[in-house]
Amino acid sequence: MAQSKSNWPNGVRPRGDSIQIRYQYKGREYNETLDKRPNKTNIAYAAKVRQQRLDDLRLGRTDEEWENPCFGVLAQQYLDTAKVTRSTRDCYRHALNKYWMPKLAKLPIRSITYKDLWRLDSRLKWPSAKTRKNAIVPLRQVFRLAKKNGYAESNPAKELEQEKHQKPPIDPFTTYEKETILAQLDGQALIYFTLAFETGARTSELLALTWDDYDGKRLAINKSMVRREVKLSTKTNMAREVLLTQRAKAILRECPTRFKGGPIFTHSLGGPCLDADDFNRRWRKALSDAGVRYRRGYNCRHTYASLGLTAGAKPGFLCQQLGHTLEMFFSTYAKYIKSEDDELELAKIDCQSPGKVV
Structure with a gap:
């Protein structure tokens, strides 16, 4: 159960099912919403994130870099806050690092367009349609986080079409x-x-x-x-x-x-x-x-x-x-799945067929 608001760390407060952090630096106010449920563990985590943001600003991070962070920063934020199992997070991290980070990591998130993603997607040598589908999932979530926090106006990754992949037939032993x-x-x-x-x-x-x-x-x-x-x-x-x-x-x-x-x-x-x-x-x-x-x-x-x-x-x-x-x-x-009535069921269908069998 979340603690009472009066006991929350400075600059950290609940916002529905998420946590909002607020801080000021050189007269400017910053707000950020973390996709974390407001419980004791996540409140402590949010306080650390808030302090890290302040430290980044004090170390000389420019307003432009803060207002328009690069893809790599948002990707890390997503992995840190995603409500997924450890194994799923590891899979997402692998997909982001292997397919998207090499070309997108240093690009400002707001500057990345659907055309950029489409070109990168078309040039990648995907092992299978399933691998591509799985890799697009965390990509979309990074842009979703960017949009939610006001760093991007849209989610260009949503426009990447997902190809249907056919599951191979099962191959049991006799x-x-x-x-x-x-x-x-x-x-x-x-x-x-x-x-x-x-x-x-x-x-x-x-x-x-x-x-x-x-x-x-x-x-x-x-x-x-x-x-x-x-x-x-x-x-x-x-x-x-x-x-x-x-x-x-x-x-x-x-x-x-x-x-x-x-x-x-x-x-x-x-x-x-x-x-x-x-x-x-x-x-x-x-x-x-x-x-x-x-x-x-x-x-x-x-x-x-x-x-x-x-x-x-x-x-x-x-x-x-x-x-x-x-x-x-x-x-x-x-x-x-077989049935003793299979032949009878087939006979019913045959009765509906016009003409005669020669």
């Missing part, structure tokens, strides 16, 4: 491939990939599992390992309970950490596995030794869904197990 791969594994790698195949859980969700999440019948999926840190939510911010197959329960009974409590997956020194690097190395070797065409370990998730649908499991059940929305589930796995 039952034979699944069994052949698992036969090449042992130890924690066998337990890890057995659970991946038998639950469809995401990599980040598997790494974050603890024995407190297991009740003998199901796993509570309510956190994830993101950039070597446990995040108390899943990718979709929806906790779920995953019912376990007999095979999954059997492999957990063989896990050497079951009597120790704490994380299910640990490294050689006993600490929690913070990433899947070692598991991925074992995965690549297992596929090579098994003579199975390489696909990412993430495809265990697709395999769980596709084999389940082929076996007749209801889409609603699998959707809940995987933590998907129904829309996402059907768009991803529609080709595997």
Whole structure:
């Protein structure tokens, strides 16, 4: 809860769901709105920002530089104040530094036009349409921040057209491939990939599992390992309970950490596995030794869904197990959803077709 206004630092005050900082230098008043919720942590941060602004002015920053800051300054301000997860902020920072900062960093934000961005965009060698789409997101947010603070009259990045990109089709393993791969594994790698195949859980969700999440019948999926840190939510911010197959329960009974409590997956020194690097190395070797065409370990998730649908499991059940929305589930796995009535449904369509089959 935000503290009372009387206790706020000098020059810092709430403004709706944001925080405004105000200060004067040589008789001139400055105002800036930070896109931060007014709570104790952000109030302290705003006070530091205000002091930094004053220090910049005292060190000789000109009025022109302050009223029309360069793109690089606004990009840093956006990264400092964006209400996103750490992993998302890191992705935004990478995109800004790789694609936009080399040409835009020192340009006054107000001088950058759509034509400038269009030329730069057209000259960049984008690896894919998806990469381009992801890189434009933080670019737009930087100009949005500039417009919100009065440094720009419009957001030229909004005019950059987004190309639609087609998701590649999923490429699950067959039952034979699944069994052949698992036969090449042992130890924690066998337990890890057995659970991946038998639950469809995401990599980040598997790494974050603890024995407190297991009740003998199901796993509570309510956190994830993101950039070597446990995040108390899943990718979709929806906790779920995953019912376990007999095979999954059997492999957990063989896990050497079951009597120790704490994380299910640990490294050689006993600490929690913070990433899947070692598991991925074992995965690549297992596929090579098994003579199975390489696909990412993430495809265990697709395999769980596709084999389940082929076996007749209801889409609603699998959707809940995987933590998907129904829309996402059907768009991803529609080709595997079969019905005994498929031929009857096709016959209904045939009846509506004019003419006769010769």
